[in-house]
Each structure stands twice: as structure tokens, then as C-alpha cells.
Amino acid sequence: MAWRLAKSLTALREEMNTVAPDRSTASDGTIGDKAHQGSPSDHNPNSAGVVCAIDFTHDPGNGADMHAFAEHLRRRPHRAVKYVIWNRRIWSKAKADEGWRSYSGSNPHTVHMHVSVGVGPDGQSTGAYDASDSWGLVDTFGGGDVIGLKRGDSGDRVKGLQGTLQYAGYDPGTVDGDYGPKTAAAVLKMRKAEGSSVSDGDNFTGWAYAQLMRALAKKY
Numbered sequence: 001m002a003w004r005l006a007k008s009l010t011a012l013r014e015e016m017n018t019v020a021p022d023r024s025t026a027s028d029g030t031i032g033d034k035a036h037q038g039s040p041s042d043h044n045p046n047s048a049g050v051v052c053a054i055d056f057t058h059d060p061g062n063g064a065d066m067h068a069f070a071e072h073l074r075r076r077p078h079r080a081v082k083y084v085i086w087n088r089r090i091w092s093k094a095k096a097d098e099g100w101r102s103y104s105g106s107n108p109h110t111v112h113m114h115v116s117v118g119v120g121p122d123g124q125s126t127g128a129y130d131a132s133d134s135w136g137l138v139d140t141f142g143g144g145d146v147i148g149l150k151r152g153d154s155g156d157r158v159k160g161l162q163g164t165l166q167y168a169g170y171d172p173g174t175v176d177g178d179y180g181p182k183t184a185a186a187v188l189k190m191r192k193a194e195g196s197s198v199s200d201g202d203n204f205t206g207w208a209y210a211q212l213m214r215a216l217a218k219k220y
């Protein structure tokens with residue numbers, strides 16, 4: 001049977017490849033293998049011949065850190081997203097209020113992250129699975145290194161950064177929209193805790209964003 005991948009997932013894969021062009025695809029997947037075909041799965045084509053699930057290999061050494069991407073997908077839910085499974089946890093849009101929930105399926109999903117799109121039972125997705133809106137990966141994780149916030153900047157984007165730092169447990173002082181010494185200190189502390197060797201927090205880069213998402217993922 002002819003099949004194709006949901007357009008929202010084609011868009012997601014393109015963004016992933018832009019952000020991490022050298023990433024491993026060893027555990028990537030789209031259409032299901034024999035094991036999948038025997039049970040309900042979004043890796044099996046739906047009645048319209050569309051596969052509504054994709055797997056991405058965890059390859060943090062090459063910029064494909066699924067801790068960070070999974071958290072990003074939860075925090076910025078795409079119109080088409082149904083659920084995300086990563087590292088023994090699942091987040092689904094239908095139960096978004098509950099955040100990450102523990103996942104006890106036979107595959108713990110520690111090697112690849114699974115993303116399903118559409119609405120409805122596994123293998124029978126309907127709805128917006130072909131929505132090709134941006135998933136925000138390139139905006140936030142870069143192609144380039146700096147996402148545009150640095151010490152001395154001010155405004156709503158800095159406020160957003162300060163609020164997120166606070167939420168992750170790193171105190172930026174008052175959430176006032178000014179990227180001053182306290183915000184820089186909070187950025188530095190967070191980055192060091194996530195394994196960075198930077199010596200100041202003066203630049204909030206794409207990597208810094210990935211580290212912040214990872215810090216949040218660990219906390220919640």
C-alpha cells in the first residue's frame with residue numbers, strides 16, 4: 001500500500017535536520033516494521049495512507065539532544081501534535097495540564113524520541129496532521145549560535161527568559177526585562193549545572209536555550 005508521512009512531520013524532520021545536520025539517524029523511523037503492523041500504532045498508515053508518527057535518534061554530541069527537543073515540543077505545542085514519548089515519559093496534548101507522565105510501554109524510548117500527530121486512536125489519526133506550521137526548532141535552537149539575547153538587552157524577550165530561568169530554579173532577580181548581572185549570573189549557573197564550560201552568562205545562545213530546556217525537563 002502506498003503511504004506518505006504526515007506533512008507536519010515532514011516539516012519537523014526538516015527543522016531537526018537544519019538544527020542538527022550531522023545528527024545520527026540510526027534509530028530514526030517513520031513507517032512501522034512488522035512488529036508495529038501487528039498492533040495499533042501511528043507508525044502504521046491510517047485509512048488515508050498517512051503515517052502520523054516519527055522517531056528521532058538521541059544524539060546530543062551532534063546537537064540532537066532529545067531531552068531539550070522533547071521539552072521544547074511540550075512547551076511550544078504544535079497545532080498538529082498528539083503526543084511525545086521520551087525517556088520513560090509521555091506528554092500528550094489532550095492531557096497537557098498533567099505535564100510529563102510516566103510511560104511504561106515495553107520500549108522505554110531512551111534511544112529515540114517518538115512524536116505522534118493528529119487526533120484519535122493510534123493508527124487512526126484524523127485532524128490537523130498535515131498542518132505544516134513551524135515547530136519553532138530553528139527559531140529557538142539556531143542554525144546560528146546566538147538567538148539574539150545578550151547582557152545589556154531589555155524588553156519582553158528578556159522577561160520571558162527571566163521567567164523561564166525562575167521556573168527552572170535559577171533566580172534572575174526581579175523579572176524586569178533587563179539582562180543585567182543577576183540574569184547573567186543565573187544563566188551562568190544554569191549552564192554550568194547542565195555541563196557547559198562557559199565562564200560567563202552574557203550571551204544566551206541556542207545552546208544555552210537547549211540547556212535551559214534540559215534543566216526544565218529534569219525539574220518537571
Ligand SMILES: [Zn+2]
Nearest residue numbers: 053054055114
Ligand atoms: Zn515511534
